[in-house]
Amino acid sequence: MHILFVCSGNVCRSVIAERLTRAYACESGWADLTAESAGTRALVGYPVEPRAAAVIAGLGADASDFRARRVTATMVEGADLVLTMSEEQRDRVAGLTAGAAAKSFTLTEAHRIATVTGAETIARLDACRDPSGAARTPNIPDPIGLSEQAFVETGDLIAAALFPLLDVLAAAAVAAGQRQA
Structure with missing residues (x-):
């Protein structure tokens, strides 16, 4: 599974x-x-913001060798799942190419759908989506220009939504025989 994250x-x-x-x-x-x-x-070509790099390291991941890129239709087409940080970004990405809407979610939206409904595949996430928009989920706030604490809080929000979602998707992949347990 290939995931494209957009902010x-x-x-x-x-x-x-x-x-x-x-x-x-x-x-x-x-x-x-x-x-x-x-x-x-x-900010094409820019490295990770230093406070974001510290958050990445603090959460046990590697922030090195990164350069920012602008989202393209080709990136969206090549992704199995597109997770954005806001509804506006989700809607913008969904309009880049045919079929993108069915695989584009905000991170918090995909997390909510997976944990509330048990949806374990991208198709099930899409099928369980609330078309009325009544089940709004919060956007992940942008900490740029804010304190170090704001970056930490944003990282924690991302991790809290991301890891349970990945756990659900991983269990489904194991059950489908697409990966080893």
Whole structure:
């Protein structure tokens, strides 16, 4: 499974999620789990914001060798799942290419659907989506320009939504024989 994470500048939130996912793949032995990130208004070529890099390291992942990129239709097409940090980013990504809406969610939306309904595949996540929008989930706040504590809180929010979601998807992949337990 290939996951694309999207935020605004691609120097903080989406790279935190990307690097935590890569660490999760290594620690769990899920060799087919890959991740990348991009931004809707990316600071192309910039490294990880230093306070975001500290959060990544503090959560046990590696922030090195990263450069920000702008999200493209090709990236979206190549992803099995697209997780954004806000509804606006989700809607923007969903409009980049045909079929993108069915695999594009905010991180907190996918987490809520998976934990509340038990949806364990991308198709089930989409099928269990609330089309009315009544079950709104909070966006992951952008800490750029804020305190070190704001970066830590953002990292904690990402980890709290991401790891349970990955656990559900990993269990489904094991059950489907797509990876070793």
